[in-house]
Amino acid sequence: MARDHAPHNARNDSGDDSGDDSGNDSGRDAVHDTVTRLLVAQSQRLTPTRRHIVDILAAASGPLTMPEILAAQRGLAQSSVYRNLIVLEEAGAVHRMLTRDGLARYELAEDITEHHHHLVCSTCGRVEDLPATPALERSVANAIEEAARRAGFRTQHHRLDLVGVCSRCAT
Ligand SMILES: [Zn+2]
Numbered sequence: 001m002a003r004d005h006a007p008h009n010a011r012n013d014s015g016d017d018s019g020d021d022s023g024n025d026s027g028r029d030a031v032h033d034t035v036t037r038l039l040v041a042q043s044q045r046l047t048p049t050r051r052h053i054v055d056i057l058a059a060a061s062g063p064l065t066m067p068e069i070l071a072a073q074r075g076l077a078q079s080s081v082y083r084n085l086i087v088l089e090e091a092g093a094v095h096r097m098l099t100r101d102g103l104a105r106y107e108l109a110e111d112i113t114e115h116h117h118h119l120v121c122s123t124c125g126r127v128e129d130l131p132a133t134p135a136l137e138r139s140v141a142n143a144i145e146e147a148a149r150r151a152g153f154r155t156q157h158h159r160l161d162l163v164g165v166c167s168r169c170a171t
């Protein structure tokens, strides 16, 4: 199933339509606002179920499988979560990744959260986010740009999954 490219200018940092939201949940509100905007562009809206899914993904330390999403919030039906994940993915709000175990894992799109990499455990299958530090990004960008330039490829962004054994499985 081919997915349309995500809107390039989904993020509007000019601030003239949102103002400075100084509420105590402003981070979560900002996520809801962005997801709402992406959904509205697809003639969809942020339903309670979609909001639950977004909140679960926002609180996670890495991309989640369907069972993990269902376990995080009692009362969500699998078929409903699955349907709504597709809508969120098509709107560009959710990114789906496939790991070697064949499981789909879901996370909020980097446009909504921030750029990061993944630690993929080849033993237990767990996937954790790895923050992208400026120093790491500089090194990665330099290495990638050199190789890409030789291939005549213009890089727009990168995804980096480190595959190995997590600290839990190493003991
Ligand atoms: Zn592991």
Ligand SMILES: [Zn+2]
Pocket: 115, 116, 117, 132, 137, 140, 158, 160
């Ligand atoms: Zn990076």
